Structures are given as structure tokens and as C-alpha cells.
Amino acid sequence: MPPSPHPTTRQTIQKLIEAHYAIERELSQHFQPGVIRGLAFAVYLENARPEDLDSLQVSLRAYFLSSNSSFKTKNVRRILDELLTADSHLAACCQTSWGLARAVEVLSPAAIEATGLSTYEGAFEIAAGRMLDIMFATEYQREIYIHIYNLETETVPLSLPMFGAEVVRLSETDLPRLIGETTFTSALHDPRTGTCFTKLVDRETLEDNLMFQKCWQVTHTIVQLLRYFKYGIVDMDYGGIYYMPVWVNEIRRFGIRIWGIPRKDMQSTYYLLANADLSRLESYGLAYQKLKPLIENVSGSLRQATSFAGNYFEGHNARTKPEEKLIDLVIALEVLFSPGREGEMRFRIAQRAALLLGTTADERISIREFLMRIYDARSGLVHAGENPFSSTAKKKLTSEDLARLGDYVRQAILRLFILHWRGERDKNKMQVLLDRCALDQSLLIGLLSSADIDSALPSILSS
DSSP: OOOOOOTTHHHHHHHHHHHHHHHHHHHHHHSOTTOOOSHHHHHHHHHSOGGGSOHHHHHHHHHHTSTTSHHHHTTHHHHHHHHHHHOHHHHHHHOSHHHHHHHHHHHHHHHHHHHTOOTTTTHHHHHHHHHHHHHTSSOOEEEEEEEEETEEESSSSEEEGGGTEEEEEOOTTHHHHHHTOOSSSOSSOOGGGOOEEEEEEEOOOSOHHHHHHHHHHHHHHHHHHHHHHSOSOOEEEEEEEEEESTTHHHHHOOSOOOEEOOOOOOOSSOEEEOGGGHHHHHHHHHHHHHHHHHHHOOOSHHHHHHHHHHHHHHHGGGOOSHHHHHHHHHHHHHHHHOOSOHHHHHHHHHHHHHHHHOSSHHHHHHHHHHHHHHHHHHHHHHHHOOOTTSTTOSSOOOHHHHHHHHHHHHHHHHHHHHHHHTTOOOHHHHHHHHHHHTTOHHHHHHHHHHHOHHHHHHHHHHO
16 A cells, blocks of 8 residues: 655645745846756755855855745745654655755656646646655665675565565566666666576664675575585675665666676676475575574584685685686695695595595595695695696596586585584594595495485574
């Protein structure tokens, strides 16, 4: 249902329209052409300190505050303040007396023109009614959109009730409206980086920057969940605010207004959320809510290791160069599996990771050999400056190798966290256990069962 105006709102809007045009006429008579004029400008000058104004503005301010001006004789400021106090919808939309004055400036010309009458033929009364139809078309709400870089989803909108958000897809013509560009399509947002956004809606009076920060943190959690749910490059780069009713955007937005910077680099494949993923994703989201206190508590050497490794794993999503991604991911492996002695590092890291990640002997051998090759390539990069992703590299890696490594790191962090949830707190003890698993098959089977997140989910959700 559309909101209802206060009983006095129509009559008050009519008075404000009349005052606006009276002020414009007076300024055109007393000051040179081209001077900024109108209701909102009068309110601005009244609020301003004289020392912050130029000489012309000081003269205009003195005029508006004099008993000769319509601004003063019509008690414009009092009328604006009283209307904001009486009408909660206009107060939410406009926020300040200046905002309400600006709304009258923006909306009244078209409303008067639509009447077909001049300002001397009773147009103000009819225009006030037309303005109310526009102003009260829908309830006020503030919509915060934050771009999830490189995300594609088969279902839109995708509701994420556990986070009070949904994922929506914006069209190429929606993008410039969100950003504030005047072009038909956006010059700042390349749609090839994905057009999925989180959408969060509120009707609070919290200042825009503070509300955006709250929504940015919610989206950060959603992106974090996606990164561990399945492997793929996914990030958040910028966002903006859009208001309803639509006219509010002309009052509270000026030019391009976004937080952050749109990423320009593109990935070879999107992070795809298929319909088959959604039930499991919901379980992951609910599990996150249950595990949040444990996630935020980084006491214990094992949790510290998974947290530190997670920072590098998550950080590699924001990198644009494959060699930088490689360095981040290998650091994460070292944090999780390093024995602390340089001579053993290469073999021990690969061996321990393979034991934790592989489900068969052949798979463990494949993982170990792959990670040793990864480690050699990383060592060549940082010690000899040999980029393994160049066409002339001796120890060459591909983008597929990088994705495989990223997925191993993701799985390792999750499995070690699940073991932490089951009560293991000490990283060194976990590493000793992994070393023993190389010689004890039954011990290894038990460890893999305990570390499996999908097996743990029912217990987590029922806790």
C-alpha cells in the first residue's frame, strides 16, 4: 500500500510551490541573470555561515533574511520544518529542510506544466496534488547494492534470508542508474565482470555511509562463504545506494556516487552458482551462523593457522596476476603444513596436505607430486625471478594448475577447521597426527572421516 500523506501536506506543498516561484521572481528582479535561485538555495544560504560565502552570496543571504523577501514573509523555513515533523514519509525521503525544498524545486515544474495552466491561473493547487501522487507513490526505502565480482547464478533473485539479503542481477541499463552515470550503458562497470549484486533494503534513518558499511560487512560474509563453499574467483569491488520512491534519488544523489572501484580485469570462467548448489549453500550459510563464535575466536595454534592461511587464500581472489595468486596460495599451505625446518619443507608440506586431502592412495600420490611441483615453481619465482606462467618457463604452470591449488587450499582450511570444531586446538599435534597417518591406514581413515565437512553439517546444524 502507498503511504498516506498527513492531512495538511497538500496545502503545505501548495504554499511551498508558491513561495518557490515568488522567490525566483524576486531574485530575477533584484539580481543579475544567471544567479542560482530557488527555494533550496534560500535554505542553503540561511544555514550557511557568512564567512564561508562570497560577496554575492552574502548579499543574497541578507536579502532572504530581510523582511522584504517572500522567504521571510511566507515563513518558508517554519513551514518546511513543520511539514517534516508532521509527515513521516517526507521526513524519511528528504531528511532535512533543504532536502524538502529541493524536492519542491525538482518536482514542481513538471507538475505545473502538466496542468496546462500558468502560475497565475490556479496551477499551484492542481500541481500540489500531482506532486503528492509522485511523492507518495511508494513507501520510502533505501536499497544498497554491492557488486559480487565474477559471480553468475542460475536463480535470480536468490534469497539469502540468514543474512537479510538477496542476490539480484542488474541489467546493463540498470548499472548507470545505480552508479549515477548519465549514459545509457555504464562506462565504469564492464558487464563481463558479472552483473550480480547483493541487495539489502532498509528504512532506517542511519546515515548513508554508516548503513553502507553495515551492508558491506554483510556482503563480505556472503563472499567469504562463497569462497569456501566451492572454488572459484569471487570478490566484491564496489557498491551504491538507490532510493525509492525514484524521485528521492534526485534529492539525495549528485553525480557519480559509489563506494569502492569497479574491477576491470576479467576471469576466464565465472564463479557459477547452479540450482543444484542452492540447498547445500543454504546449509553452509546456516552452519556459518552456528559456528560464528568459533570462527571469530582465534585462540589456539590450529585456529590461528587456519585464520592466517584463510587471509592469504581469500586475498588471492583480489589479485590480478597469476604469479601473485601463486605466492598467496603457497604461503597458505606453508602456514597450515610447514614443519618449520627449511630442508624438510617441500616434502612435508606436500605429504601432509596429500594425507589430509586425498581419499585413495593414488589420489594422495597425485596430490603430493602436484604440490611438490607447485612448490618448485614458487621457489623459482621468488628466488630466481622465473615466472612459471610465462611461455618460456622451465617449470611451467597453467591457470588450471592454479585453480587446482586454490581448491586444495580451500579444502585444507575447511577440514582443519572442522577438526578444530571437534576439539583439536594444537597445530603441532595435528601435524604429528598427519605424519603418523602415513604409516597407519586405520588412523588415516578415522582422520578423514572426522575432517569431512559434509558429514559434520548435520551435527553442526542441530547443535
